[in-house]
Amino acid sequence: MSEERRSEIGESSAPVEDELKESFDNTVTEGAERLHRTFRTILVTGLFGGMEVGLGVMAYLAVMHQTGDHLLAGLAFSVGLIALFLAHSELFTENFLMPVAAVAAKEGSVKSLAKLWGGTLLANLAGGWIFMWIVMQAFPQWGPTVATSASHFTEAPFSLQTVALAFLGGSTITLMSRMQQGTTSDPAKIVATVIGGFLLAGLQLFHSILDSLLIFGAIVSGADITYLEWLGWFGYTLLFNMLGGLVLVTALRLVRTKELVAQRRREAPEDPDAARRDA
Secondary structure, three states, rough: OOHHHHHHHHOOOOOOHHHHHHHHHHHHHHHHHHHHOOOOHHHHHHHHHHHHHHHHHHHHHHHHHHHHHHHHHHHHHHHHHHHHHHHHHOOOOHOOHHHHHHHHHHOOHHHHHHHHHHHHHHHHHEEEEEEEEHHHHHHHHHHHHHHHHHHHHHHHOOHHHHHHHHHHHHHHHHHHHHHHOOOOHHHHHHHHHHHHHHHHHHHOOOOOHHHHHHHHHHHOOOOOOOHHHHHHHHHHHHHHHHHHHHHHHHHHHHHHOOHHHHHHHHHHOOHHHHHHHHH
């Protein structure tokens, strides 16, 4: 009876709040668009994403070099996420909500999701490495700063604390994506982006892409850090970033909108990939 009453008093006939319905539709639509990109487009978008988040890392290092204050540097890092938003590029970890919601609504396939994740991740890392090589040639005086920042991650022992930091890193950027989808106001979206960047970098949460760029910068500047050490840190950080974003934000969001998911699934074609190709 409560769902019927909610449908009667809202502007739409959906069994959830109108704002939630609009946000859900935007999320699934954008997720489906990402899932049906060509692999070339995924790689190019991911490459630019790695470079653009590198702008944030460059700003972070500039402030850290001058002040040594992680919170101020975290605020400066938001430049990179704002660049991502305005340039319509993306990070691998931004794809934990929208594309997954689209797959749940049968607007895309698991195969397309795997292609999106794999291509974006590899391209982010490649673009980030290239950008950080350029940054460290331009600002060699930042070598000690980037080495100290990178060692915070590579020297951290695998523990409950590091797992929690990686879990929070994944959930924070996924929640940032959720907040961006919850409004049509670009200034509000930028505020959400600044909040996400400040929390990620200012609190030194473990983030597989952001912190990899710091580690790459340290390696190319001659710090005593190896790619094998990076890989050991990267493996578990990536895993718990995914769990944080998928479990703490995406899964709960899908449970909240389960009626809308079921409705979209009933309306979806049997083979969404084929339907998109035909269209």
